Amino acid sequence: MTAKTYRTKSAKITAMQLPLDDRPAYGDDNFHSAGRALAERVKEIAVWMVENGHDGNPDDEDTTDWDETDFxxxxxxxxxxxxxxxxxxxxxGTLNARSGDWIILDADGTFRICKPNVFEETYERADV
Known part of the structure; x- marks a missing residue:
């Protein structure tokens, strides 16, 4: 999964969409493997944010209980x-992106959240 470039009439942004939580029902044979795949896709977005200037979790100074998935x-x-x-x-302030939301990296380096319907009405692919 890679970040794509989108544009409005006035600005170009980079964005990634959180995947929809499309896991099968709990108890289904594929429930846990689908959850792991979903988590990997979400983690890719978190890594993309850090690689593009987000400072991660600066308030959590004690990382002794963290594992490799936290970095x-x-x-x-x-x-x-x-x-x-x-x-x-x-x-x-504190932003909470949920399944299906877009995380936008503005031209000024600011990360924001955009709901899917607003994103579709506002942006078009720029790197097509």
Missing amino acids: APNGEPLPSWGINFIEFESSD
């Missing part, structure tokens, strides 16, 4: 994330 490949801490969310700090 980007460069060793930086990731924003809080799970199977269907990413929570992160921005100039707008």
